Every structure is written in C-alpha cells, then in structure tokens.
Amino acid sequence: MAAESVRVSASSACNFSFNGSQRRPTVPLSPARFLGLRPRRQSSSSSSSYLGTVRLNSISSKPSTSLSRRNFSVFAMATEESKRAVPLYDYRNIGIMAHIDAGKTTTTERILYYTGRNYKIGEVHDGTATMDWMEQEQERGITITSAATTTFWNKHRINIIDTPGHVDFTLEVERALRVLDGTICLFDSVAGVEPQSETVWRQADKYGVPRICFVNKMDRLGANFFRTRDMIVTNLGAKPLVIQIPIGSEDTFQGVVDLVKMKAIVWSGEELGAKFVYEDIPTDLQELAQEYRSQMIETIIDLDDQVMESYLEGVEPDEETIKKLIRKGTISSSFVPVLCGSAFKNKGVQPLLDAVVDYLPSPVDLPAMKGTDPENPELIIERAASDDEPFSGLAFKIMSDSFVGSLTFVRVYSGKLSAGSYVLNANKNKKERIGRLLEMHANSREDVKVALTGDIIALAGLKDTITGETLSDPENPIVLERMDFPDPVIKVAIEPKTKADVDKMATGLIKLAQEDPSFHFSRDEEINQTVIEGMGELHLEIIVDRLKREFKVEANVGAPQVNYRESISRISEVKYVHKKQSGGQGQFADITVRFEPMEAGSGYEFKSEIKGGAVPREYIPGVMKGLEECMSNGVLAGFPVVDVRAVLVDGSYHDVDSSVLAFQLAARGAFREGMRKAAPKMLEPIMKVEVVTPEEHLGDVIGDLNSRRGQINSFGDKPGGLKVVDALVPLAEMFQYVSTLRGMTKGRASYIMQLAKFDVVPQHIQNELSSAKEQVAA
Numbered sequence: 001m002a003a004e005s006v007r008v009s010a011s012s013a014c015n016f017s018f019n020g021s022q023r024r025p026t027v028p029l030s031p032a033r034f035l036g037l038r039p040r041r042q043s044s045s046s047s048s049s050y051l052g053t054v055r056l057n058s059i060s061s062k063p064s065t066s067l068s069r070r071n072f073s074v075f076a077m078a079t080e081e082s083k084r085a086v087p088l089y090d091y092r093n094i095g096i097m098a099h100i101d102a103g104k105t106t107t108t109e110r111i112l113y114y115t116g117r118n119y120k121i122g123e124v125h126d127g128t129a130t131m132d133w134m135e136q137e138q139e140r141g142i143t144i145t146s147a148a149t150t151t152f153w154n155k156h157r158i159n160i161i162d163t164p165g166h167v168d169f170t171l172e173v174e175r176a177l178r179v180l181d182g183t184i185c186l187f188d189s190v191a192g193v194e195p196q197s198e199t200v201w202r203q204a205d206k207y208g209v210p211r212i213c214f215v216n217k218m219d220r221l222g223a224n225f226f227r228t229r230d231m232i233v234t235n236l237g238a239k240p241l242v243i244q245i246p247i248g249s250e251d252t253f254q255g256v257v258d259l260v261k262m263k264a265i266v267w268s269g270e271e272l273g274a275k276f277v278y279e280d281i282p283t284d285l286q287e288l289a290q291e292y293r294s295q296m297i298e299t300i301i302d303l304d305d306q307v308m309e310s311y312l313e314g315v316e317p318d319e320e321t322i323k324k325l326i327r328k329g330t331i332s333s334s335f336v337p338v339l340c341g342s343a344f345k346n347k348g349v350q351p352l353l354d355a356v357v358d359y360l361p362s363p364v365d366l367p368a369m370k371g372t373d374p375e376n377p378e379l380i381i382e383r384a385a386s387d388d389e390p391f392s393g394l395a396f397k398i399m400s401d402s403f404v405g406s407l408t409f410v411r412v413y414s415g416k417l418s419a420g421s422y423v424l425n426a427n428k429n430k431k432e433r434i435g436r437l438l439e440m441h442a443n444s445r446e447d448v449k450v451a452l453t454g455d456i457i458a459l460a461g462l463k464d465t466i467t468g469e470t471l472s473d474p475e476n477p478i479v480l481e482r483m484d485f486p487d488p489v490i491k492v493a494i495e496p497k498t499k500a501d502v503d504k505m506a507t508g509l510i511k512l513a514q515e516d517p518s519f520h521f522s523r524d525e526e527i528n529q530t531v532i533e534g535m536g537e538l539h540l541e542i543i544v545d546r547l548k549r550e551f552k553v554e555a556n557v558g559a560p561q562v563n564y565r566e567s568i569s570r571i572s573e574v575k576y577v578h579k580k581q582s583g584g585q586g587q588f589a590d591i592t593v594r595f596e597p598m599e600a601g602s603g604y605e606f607k608s609e610i611k612g613g614a615v616p617r618e619y620i621p622g623v624m625k626g627l628e629e630c631m632s633n634g635v636l637a638g639f640p641v642v643d644v645r646a647v648l649v650d651g652s653y654h655d656v657d658s659s660v661l662a663f664q665l666a667a668r669g670a671f672r673e674g675m676r677k678a679a680p681k682m683l684e685p686i687m688k689v690e691v692v693t694p695e696e697h698l699g700d701v702i703g704d705l706n707s708r709r710g711q712i713n714s715f716g717d718k719p720g721g722l723k724v725v726d727a728l729v730p731l732a733e734m735f736q737y738v739s740t741l742r743g744m745t746k747g748r749a750s751y752i753m754q755l756a757k758f759d760v761v762p763q764h765i766q767n768e769l770s771s772a773k774e775q776v777a778a
C-alpha cells in the first residue's frame with residue numbers, strides 16, 4: 001500500500017455511531033470498583049494521577065516495608081542450562097523505529113528471513129507479516145503493538161522489537177526504547193525525515209539510545225539519499241556519518257558503496273533471497289565515494305588522538321580501526337552512521353545487519369543500570385550487566401494471551417531467572433512465582449528454562465506486576481527507573497448493548513488497560529456511563545474493536561470528545577475556616593492555602609510551609625487528601641486540574657473539634673475559593689497537523705484548516721509536485737477530518753497529526769463547556 005493512502009486510511013476507520021454525553025466531568029472508577037471491590041488510594045507522585053481517571057498502574061498500595069526479604073527462600077539457581085550459548089558482548093537488543101509506513105515491518109521481515117528465523121518473507125500488504133500478528137494489524141497493514149523476536153547473525157544474538165509508527169501508539173515506542181540498547185531509525189528516502197521520525201528521535205534522545213539510520217525505499221520515484229541525510233541535520237539536529245552511498249536511485253537503484261571497505265555491493269536481482277557481490281566502485285561514483293569516505297574518516301578520527309596524528313601524517317586508518325571508531329562514536333552518540341537500501345526490493349538489508357552487529361552496543365558496552373533501594377529511595381544502586389550479579393529486570397509490557405492468560409515481557413538487566421523460582425516485585429514488595437519463561441517470536445513462543453542477562457523474555461502467570469515495575473532478587477531488591485506514560489487526549493462514552501455485556505466489558509476494559517497504560521477508563525456516575533480515554537481516534541477504535549473480538553462485547557460508542565484540562569493564571573491565597581457546631585462534637589479546621597501556577601507539564605504538587613505546628617502534622621494528610629480529591633474536578637467545567645502547586649501556608653486548630661476530616665473539608669473549600677481567585681483557565685490539546693496535497697486543492701485545504709481554528713505555520717514542496725501545509729489545530733476541531741479531507745481532495749491528500757501542546761481554550765468555548773457542566777449539575 002502506498003504511504004499516502006495508508007496515512008489517510010489509518011485514521012479513517014473511526015466510526016463512532018452512538019452520540020453519548022458530551023463534555024461531562026467523569027468520576028473515577030477503578031477496576032477494583034468495577035469488580036465490586038474497595039479501591040485503594042493511589043500514590044500522588046505522578047502528575048497524571050489527577051486526570052479524573054484511575055491509572056491501572058497505580059491501583060496497588062505502596063509496598064509495606066515490613067515484609068521480610070527472608071520470606072523468599074527459593075531463587076533463580078544457576079544450573080547447567082543457564083550457561084550462555086552467546087556471550088553477552090555478542091547480544092544486540094535493538095528496535096526499529098520510524099514514521100508510519102517507512103518500512104519497519106518490511107525491513108524486520110527481511111531480517112528474519114536473511115537470519116534464517118523465517119523460511120519465507122511475509123508482506124505487509126498481503127497481511128502476512130510475521131510481526132504484524134494481530135488481526136487488526138493484518139487487516140489495516142499497520143503495526144499496532146510492538147512485537148518481540150530473537151534471531152542470530154554472524155554468531156550474534158539479536159533481540160528485535162518492531163514498533164508502530166502511528167502517533168496514537170507512541171507508548172509502544174516509549175516502552176520499547178526504555179528497554180533497548182540500540183535502534184535502527186528508518187526513513188523513507190522520498191519523504192525524508194517525517195514528523196513521527198522526529199518524535200521517536202526525541203524519545204530515543206530521552207533514553208540515550210544509540211542509533212544507526214537506514215534510508216529505505218531507495219527504489220521509489222523521488223528517492224533522494226542525500227536530501228534525507230541533510231534533513232537528519234536540519235530536522236533532527238543530529239550528526240550523520242555517511243558510511244554508504246547509493247548506486248543508482250529509483251528504478252536504477254542497484255546497491256551501495258561501502259565506504260569502510262571502499263567496495264561496491266551490488267544486488268543482482270529483486271528475488272527474496274537477493275544475492276549480492278562485492279565489486280569495484282563504478283567509475284562515475286569514485287570521486288563522490290572518496291569525498292564521503294574522507295568526511296567519514298575526518299569525523300571518526302576525532303575520537304582517537306593517535307589515529308588522528310597518523311592521519312595527519314598521511315596514514316589512513318585500516319578497516320578494523322575505522323570500524324572500532326564508528327562503533328565508539330555510535331555508542332557515545334557522537335554521530336549516527338547512515339546506510340541505505342530498499343527493504344521491499346531486498347537490497348541493503350544484509351549490510352544493515354552487519355552494521356547492527358558492528359556498531360550498536362551490547363549490554364556490556366553501556367553504563368551499569370541504576371536503580372534505588374526500595375526501602376531507602378535515596379540510595380542509588382548500580383547493577384552491572386552480568387549473569388553473576390543479582391537478578392534485576394524491568395516489566396515493560398503486558399499482553400493478554402488466550403493460552404496462558406497474560407504475558408509479562410521483561411528485559412533482564414542483570415543476573416539470571418529460572419522457571420519455578422521466586423522474585424520480588426520491588427515496587428510493591430510482593431513476591432511473584434516464575435511459572436513459565438517464554439521466548440517470543442511475534443505471537444508464537446518457545447518455553448525456556450532460564451533467562452540470562454540481556455534477554456527479553458515473556459513470563460506467564462505473574463499476578464501483581466504491571467508495566468514499568470521492577471522484578472529483582474528478593475535478597476538484593478532494586479527499583480529501576482520507571483518509564484513515562486503519555487496522558488490520554490481524547491475520550492468517548494461507551495455503553496454495553498445488553499446486560500450480558502456489562503460484566504464482559506468490565507473484564508475486557510481491565511485487561512486492555514493492564515496491557516496499555518496510555519488507555520484509561522472511568523465512570524461518569526452522574527449519567528451512569530463508562531468513559532474510555534486514549535491517545536487518538538484510531539487508538540480508541542482499536543480498543544473498541546478488541547473488546548468486540550477478544551471479549552465478545554457489543555457496545556454503543558459515543559462521539560469522541562477532547563480531554564480538556566484546567567489550570568490557573570496567577571497566584572492566589574485564601575484563608576478558609578471550616579466550622580460546624582450542630583450538637584455533639586463540633587468540627588473545626590482553619591487553613592491558609594496559596595495556589596501557584598506551574599510550568600506546562602508539571603502536573604500537581606503539594607507543599608507544606610507550616611511552622612511551629614500551626615496545623616499539627618497529623619492533620620496535614622487531611623489537607624492533602626481534600627486538595628487531591630478536588631484536582632480531578634476543576635472549578636470551571638469539572639476537568640482535571642494541572643500545573644498547579646498548592647502550598648499550605650498557615651492555619652489553626654481546636655484541641656477537641658479538629659480532625660483529619662475537618663481539615664479535608666476545609667481543603668475542599670479552600671480549593672473552590674482559591675482556584676476562582678487565581679484566574680482559572682481551560683486548556684485544550686493542540687495538534688501539529690501536516691497535510692500533503694496536490695497543488696490544485698491547496699486553497700481548499702488551507703481554507704478548511706482556517707475554519708477549524710487552525711494556525712497555518714508553513715508551506716512547502718514535496719516530491720511529485722505535492723504541497724505540504726504545516727498547521728496547529730485544536731484537537732476538538734479535528735475529529736473525522738479524514739472524511740472531509742478525502743471529500744475535498746478526491747482522496748488525493750493525506751495528513752498526519754500529533755500532539756504539539758496544550759493551550760488556552762477561547763473564552764466563548766470555555767463558556768459553552770461551563771454551561772454544559774451547569775446543565776449536568778442541574
């Protein structure tokens with residue numbers, strides 16, 4: 001399928017038929033309550049805890065530190081089976097990431113074929129790609145969930161995670177990056193560096209993941225390797241190290257010049273196992289090849305004084321030294337090697353595999369993993385990547401499985417793990433028994449007895465562990481750094497069609513939310529409706545589809561709505577006295593709270609500046625609780641409040657009449673008054689939208705974006721005489737945009753969008769949203 005058509009159709013299938021309640025505040029519903037259990041309190045450390053929804057990753061109580069570590073007597077024992085077949089320095093844990101449709105799955109399929117993992121190549125457009133194993137992936141030709149597999153190349157073990165390109169599934173990329181040691185960034189040589197490639201590049205920067213670049217689709221009309229190389233500089237601010245240049249382009253693309261060996265690699269055909277030969281560099285490319293080789297050498301010699309000195313004296317480094325320095329610079333992210341090819345035409349993939357082995361790091365090339373002691377979070381602990389260290393691993397993905405219930409994917413950072421042993425979930429201080437250890441190949445699996453450092457393994461039957469939590473040797477507990485989960489930006493109301501669907505829907509929602517921390521659900525008590533929240537229309541559409549297919553739930557789905565937020569524009573300070581004297585014991589609490597605006601993205605923070613016991617220590621949790629409760633229900637229209645710090649400045653109490661409850665009620669009063677005085681504002685998600693259209697429809701596209709409150713930022717040209725428009729448009733105006741765009745341009749334009757920022761909602765829309773809230777209240 002052509003890139004353009006997928007861009008449109010990927011978002012096109014949204015078809016929400018039931019018009020549910022619009023813009024209503026929702027009341028949190030935990031899965032525990034869904035099941036009729038009492039919910040536990042959640043931790044207040046995450047800004048996103050105040051979204052009015054319960055995050056499944058935080059429903060469990062904090063670890064009680066009293067549980068003795070000696071309770072766990074059995075632990076992974078080193079057995080004969082635990083001997084390494086592949087040394088750790090020959091491991092490569094890599095991901096493949098890119099903009100939607102750049103060819104990640106196609107490239108992965110070739111990798112599996114050339115490494116002998118698969119005996120045939122599955123194609124995305126036939127719905128036969130191994131890594132796109134979900135029905136929805138095969139039907140739509142897109143990757144939705146990241147799949148893991150293991151293969152071997154030149155005696156190296158390569159664990160690969162193929163990730164989705166669509167922005168709605170950005171969490172999949174985030175969690176893969178958290179556990180990978182290196183990544184291949186793929187670009188479409190026609191489109192160059194596209195918006196989602198920029199996003200994943202920044203995510204890789206955040207986790208400090210070394211990369212190599214592969215400029216794919218060199219066979220396509222309009223392919224341009226050197227333009228893509230320049231865009232790596234301009235759009236990503238990175239330093240590309242060209243180590244191959246293409247031989248030919250578009251339909252004359254035949255192979256590459258390997259600048260390390262100074263040889264041409266030419267593929268003789270396009271058949272699946274396309275053969276290649278090393279040849280002399282074609283005469284017309286010799287000068288260009290020499291120029292790029294010199295640039296390559298002049299960049300890498302910066303990393304070694306001796307090599308630089310020799311080079312200045314006229315001695316070129318040999319192949320081994322060049323490779324060693326490219327490896328050093330790649331691992332330290334001093335530059336990114338750039339290669340090219342055409343995965344679909346089976347050209348360039350074998351040298352890409354060589355580059356993975358030669359230049360991307362093994363676990364031992366990276367700094368030791370850092371974590372904290374669960375009983376003393378100030379204490380930093382380091383775990384070197386070694387089988388001899390105590391076991392530590394991070395759960396980075398949960399997947400429902402029809403055979404074994406649920407599978408927890410774990411990256412082993414140190415030590416060994418064997419079936420039948422016990423580990424400690426250090427975040428919850430709970431022991432987990434390791435039942436089956438499964439090595440995954442997309443959705444098929446192989447039982448193994450032991451997992452070693454560096455492995456990515458699926459564990460069957462864990463009870464309490466959720467995404468982002470650490471499993472460790474009970475005698476040597478450690479909590480590794482958690483990963484960030486993005487907050488949902490849209491929501492829809494969903495109602496089971498029949499009574500029989502109610503329970504099934506509850507089970508399904510709980511399971512799906514366990515798998516996907518960027519998916520939340522909650523209950524709007526006022527209208528007795530369940531609301532599901534996610535990263536975009538496609539994300540929620542897939543969730544509804546999975547509810548139907550996997551959990552057999554028939555449901556009516558409402559129109560999508562925006563997840564608005566509320567915040568404040570200035571500092572306010574209020575004194576609030578809660579006083580009641582109606583027979584029996586009275587209630588008294590007096591507090592002064594200052595509300596301060598914080599930077600965008602800071603969430604909510606509480607601070608106490610109480611001195612001299614003006615509010616006794618035991619009542620402060622009451623104030624915190626009262627404020628926390630209110631943060632999910634802003635004063636303007638009941639949306640979650642973000643980017644606010646509440647400071648307890650002063651107060652007083654009564655020896656007899658004061659209680660935690662009285663302070664909690666006072667905090668609620670202070671919130672209502674304080675927020676109103678602090679110039680409250682409503683915020684909405686603003687999307688960065690890129691539309692690619694034939695020139696004749698440019699005027700219509702721009703006019704339409706303007707009518708959607710869009711702000712046009714720039715125009716540009718794309719290969720093939722297409723125009724590209726960059727705009728910022730509120731998400732509220734973008735629902736079902738795909739149909740409008742298709743109608744307006746006869747299906748010839750495409751668009752993509754991703755979250756750019758949250759911005760203030762215009763006053764007239766704020767008024768509408770507020771009056772909707774009042775109507776609900778009435």
Ligand SMILES: Nc1nc2c(ncn2[C@@H]2O[C@H](COP(=O)(O)OP(=O)(O)OP(=O)(O)O)[C@@H](O)[C@H]2O)c(=O)[nH]1
Pocket residue numbers: 001002003098099100101102103104105106107124125141142143144163164165166216217218219220341342343344345
């Ligand atoms: N001409 C050409 N087409 C390619 C090449 N690589 C991939 N394609 C096609 O591009 C389309 C998208 O390829 P995928 O491999 O699904 O891309 P992806 O990056 O995995 O897509 P998502 O996972 O949905 O983001 C498919 O129709 C492929 O056949 C290539 O080298 N040349």
